Amino acid sequence: MTAFEVRAEGLGKRYGPTRALDSFDLAVPTGTVHGLLGPNGAGKTTAVRILATLLRFDAGRATVAGFDVARQPDEVRARIGLTGQYAAVDETLSGRQNLEMFGRLSGLGGRAARRRATELLGQFGLDGAANRSAGGYSGGMRRRLDLAASLVRPPRVLFLDEPTTGLDPRSRNQVWDIVRALVADGATVLLTTQYLEEADQLADRISMIDAGRVVAEGTPDELKSMIDGDRIEVVVRDAADLPRAEGIFARICAGKPECDPELRRISAPVADRVAGLIGVVQALRDAGIAVEDIGLRRATLDEAFLHLTGRRPEEAGEPVGAVRKVVPA
Numbered sequence: 480m481t482a483f484e485v486r487a488e489g490l491g492k493r494y495g496p497t498r499a500l501d502s503f504d505l506a507v508p509t510g511t512v513h514g515l516l517g518p519n520g521a522g523k524t525t526a527v528r529i530l531a532t533l534l535r536f537d538a539g540r541a542t543v544a545g546f547d548v549a550r551q552p553d554e555v556r557a558r559i560g561l562t563g564q565y566a567a568v569d570e571t572l573s574g575r576q577n578l579e580m581f582g583r584l585s586g587l588g589g590r591a592a593r594r595r596a597t598e599l600l601g602q603f604g605l606d607g608a609a610n611r612s613a614g615g616y617s618g619g620m621r622r623r624l625d626l627a628a629s630l631v632r633p634p635r636v637l638f639l640d641e642p643t644t645g646l647d648p649r650s651r652n653q654v655w656d657i658v659r660a661l662v663a664d665g666a667t668v669l670l671t672t673q674y675l676e677e678a679d680q681l682a683d684r685i686s687m688i689d690a691g692r693v694v695a696e697g698t699p700d701e702l703k704s705m706i707d708g709d710r711i712e713v714v715v716r717d718a719a720d721l722p723r724a725e726g727i728f729a730r731i732c733a734g735k736p737e738c739d740p741e742l743r744r745i746s747a748p749v750a751d752r753v754a755g756l757i758g759v760v761q762a763l764r765d766a767g768i769a770v771e772d773i774g775l776r777r778a779t780l781d782e783a784f785l786h787l788t789g790r791r792p793e794e795a796g797e798p799v800g801a802v803r804k805v806v807p808a
């Protein structure tokens with residue numbers, strides 16, 4: 480018995496000269512959500528498709544629900560659900576017909592498939608549109624239908640490839656709630672996303688991937704503390720106060736302050752956002768420095784990548800610079 484519901488060791492996948500995955504490792508404990516976070520082309524979809532038995536790989540090994548992905552694909556398939564980046568729904572069928580079709584495909588009888596379709600349409604807020612053809616659904620409705628289709632038979636392991644890309648905040652929250660409910664029932668979820676916030680909200684652990692490799696792995700908090708994510712920004716009223724304000728930032732903040740005299744602005748990373756902000760406000764007031772604007776800014780995924788790989792996500796080629804790794808406890 481393994482405690483890891485999804486496990487990959489040294490996975491490799493090439494497309495001609497492109498290494499889509501390069502010594503890719505993953506270990507997802509049973510009953511948890513694991514996020515794969517990375518820029519376009521990082522290899523997220525490739526990893527998910529390999530683990531879901533849809534794509535062959537060239538190197539390494541992987542197991543899902545205790546079964547070998549390469550040697551026991553049928554055993555794996557019987558235990559997983561998959562929602563792809565590109566929705567699998569049939570546009571010519573209604574929402575209800577789609578769900579009934581998936582039910583029949585997964586082995587349910589006619590009545591059971593109809594019952595399950597009705598249940599899911601209600602749960603996903605699609606009852607009103609149940610009999611309309613899916614081709615006329617909005618992006619959010621289509622995503623929800625696609626997700627519902629992967630849950631016709633509740634899977635032990637669910638793969639979600641960018642489940643909320645293009646959704647409005649309300650639909651996004653609905654999807655998050657559905658994922659949380661599944662995990663509360665014991666499912667294990669592997670989720671890819673380009674949104675730091677989504678990974679933060681849902682994932683117990685996150686792998687940041689770039690150019691087919693894991694460049695960092697850890698809990699959201701561990702990753703954020705590596706990234707020096709939060710910055711305090713202050714615009715002072717009088718440029719003559721900048722040197723003194725800079726001294727205050729240097730004393731209170733976690734990293735070197737950056738100063739822009741033209742905009743009369745100083746910013747610096749903080750370890751604890753609330754304590755840092757209060758400390759800076761008080762010190763500026765004590766020093767009699769008038770402030771025009773003050774704010775906290777969170778790191779973007781871009782900045783996280785810049786920090787972890789020494790380059791921006793859109794720049795091609797091998798990672799350079801220091802790569803740190805948080806080792807699972």
Ligand SMILES: Nc1ncnc2c1ncn2[C@@H]1O[C@H](COP(=O)(O)OP(=O)(O)OP(=O)(O)O)[C@@H](O)[C@H]1O
Nearest residue numbers: 494497498499517518519520521522523524525526
């Ligand atoms: N069928 C294919 N033929 C050739 N190259 C491919 C193919 N599929 C993926 N690739 C390449 O493999 C790399 C990884 O692609 P993948 O789709 O896994 O990335 P991703 O992280 O899912 O990106 P995105 O955020 O855009 O969905 C990319 O360089 C991509 O161009």
Ligand SMILES: [Mg+2]
Nearest residue numbers: 523524525564
């Ligand atoms: Mg993808």
